[in-house]
């Protein structure tokens with residue numbers, strides 16, 4: 151197992167957009183990762199939603215040393231274990247159970263748990279997690295919800311994900327409690343299927359400039 155990435159704060163500050171990646175064909179994993187890294191996006195969330203996801207994480211870890219590859223769609227302690235064995239350096243979940251939070255903590259994971267409500271956020275804080283994914287961000291209230299949460303819970307840091315586009319990304323990135331956002335638009339299935347790595351590099355390059363005022 152590779153060492154976990156230093157901290158979730160460091161993962162979240164590595165770039166404005168964390169791509170949420172679904173890999174259907176193992177052969178796409180390495181060229182896709184290289185295309186994203188070439189565009190300046192180093193932190194990659196490979197979701198455990200397809201049969202090849204773990205092998206994809208292993209292949210990227212091995213062949214693309216500049217990528218910081220993590221596993222998304224972690225649902226339980228078993229997912230954490232297999233993702234770690236594949237080489238994932240951090241984990242992301244769409245929601246959180248107490249068992250999952252405790253497993254992540256007791257195994258020293260660099261982990262970004264998903265929450266959608268203040269109560270879920272308070273439970274995550276009680277288990278030692280103050281950096282959280284806000285998922286699904288737009289259906290759950292988007293920018294207005296994040297602003298409202300900042301009142302009573304100003305210590306929380308968020309990576310909103312779900313329903314964000316390049317057009318709405320700056321609104322999220324300008325919030326004081328947001329360190330990065332997540333999105334699948336950097337690795338659209340259609341471009342991956344077509345092997346259009348240049349187009350993916352261009353999307354990554356645009357995304358890596360978001361929030362910089364360029």
Ligand SMILES: O=C[C@H](O)COP(=O)(O)O
Pocket residue numbers: 170311312313314332333334335
């Ligand atoms: O499952 C969805 C991912 O979290 C990303 O959402 P998105 O496709 O709206 O960017």
Ligand SMILES: CC(=O)C(=O)O
Pocket residue numbers: 170197222223224242243244285311332
């Ligand atoms: C929602 C998300 O990013 C995940 O599946 O972990």
